[in-house]
Amino acid sequence: MSRPQALCTEFAGFAAVGVFAFAADLGTFLYLRGPAAMEPMYAKALSFLAGAAVAYAGNALGPYRLRERKVAGGWRRFAVFVLVNAAGGAVQLGCLGVSRHLLGLTSVFADTVSGVGVGMVLGTAVRFWGTRTLVFSHATAPVPEGVRGRGRPRVDGEAT
Template identity: 60%
Template sequence: MLGFAVAGLCAYAADLGLFLWLRGPAGLDPLTAKGLSFLAGCTVAYTGNALGTYRRGRAGGSRLRQYGIFFAVNVAGAAVQLLCIAVSHYGLGLTSRRADTISGAGVGMALATVLRFWGTRTLVFRTEGRQTSWTG
């Protein structure tokens, strides 16, 4: 779990740093900047997990296919964060910046991290002997 966390922190730093640079000096719009920084963060996280955390757990298949599944798991995690913000902001009427931060970066990030850990372990870097279940 520690390796997963380290890869995630490196990915977060790459995502945030690139986003800030693309929004600032590069002058890109926020959605393009976030899309590119999200892709970079996913690539850093995949590389860290493939070469570090799960280096012994490769079950076969191409790295490109693994990355595609990894990317899909991360998109699902991002959707969980967005859903938490939407429920809080639009459903519950909690519209302050603080409420958006708590729902997206707090509750949403916690739920998304659980989903990403499970998805990475069971769908991306599973081994032949490991079942694809919560207990696997």
């Protein structure tokens, strides 16, 4: 598989996990705001953690399951993952803030385009980069003995 194909496959897995994480975040928020009648900021903080937990588990078991963990320790790795996701969320909020407060665009349509459209694209780029470089390293797990994948260079002393 070529490098661009591998990157597209990785991003597709990342995006699929993101759909489930978004559903967990939204579902948790709606439940906490509705039947649980929780204050919005607390509900959002808890729903963010629920979404981050689903995203972390999905990425660790999905597209990044064969990669080494760059950060040692499960809880520390999860904390870095949460920080990466918070940075992506900050980018989304920043796009909304620029649109509303610097450009003066205050319509619902402008909020949607800046926060959900532009903000989501840029925030997702930050999350994707952070997940693949800060949480999971670029090196893949060692190839099992006797297995040689297509395109992998031969190591000195390795049988053909």
